[in-house]
Amino acid sequence: MKDGALREPTFLILTALASRPQHGYGILLDIEEISGGRVRLRAGTLYTALDRLAADGWVAVDREEVVDGRLRRYYRLTEQGVTRLATEVTRLQAHARVADQRLRALPGGTA
Numbered sequence: 001m002k003d004g005a006l007r008e009p010t011f012l013i014l015t016a017l018a019s020r021p022q023h024g025y026g027i028l029l030d031i032e033e034i035s036g037g038r039v040r041l042r043a044g045t046l047y048t049a050l051d052r053l054a055a056d057g058w059v060a061v062d063r064e065e066v067v068d069g070r071l072r073r074y075y076r077l078t079e080q081g082v083t084r085l086a087t088e089v090t091r092l093q094a095h096a097r098v099a100d101q102r103l104r105a106l107p108g109g110t111a
Contacts, residue, residue: 014085021062021076
């Protein structure tokens, strides 16, 4: 979904990459941390998503290195990815603001 709301895993992947380029395992750990342990992606799910995000132009391979005889590929956000994440953050903030206002308007305002 290029223009609509991002699915949570996509949002979390882009968020993880917003701080720095990371390899797959690092992204998985960061997503778990960002979500407070609530979201734990499987490696296959992550790499499928990264392929899709690369095809959309939102992430790119930053570099590759060999560690302990295995290839480690690092991914980074592209300018398009930064823009898409920022757009989603703005959208979520607007929705949260409206929800907060409506909750505060309830008798006994719960927010």
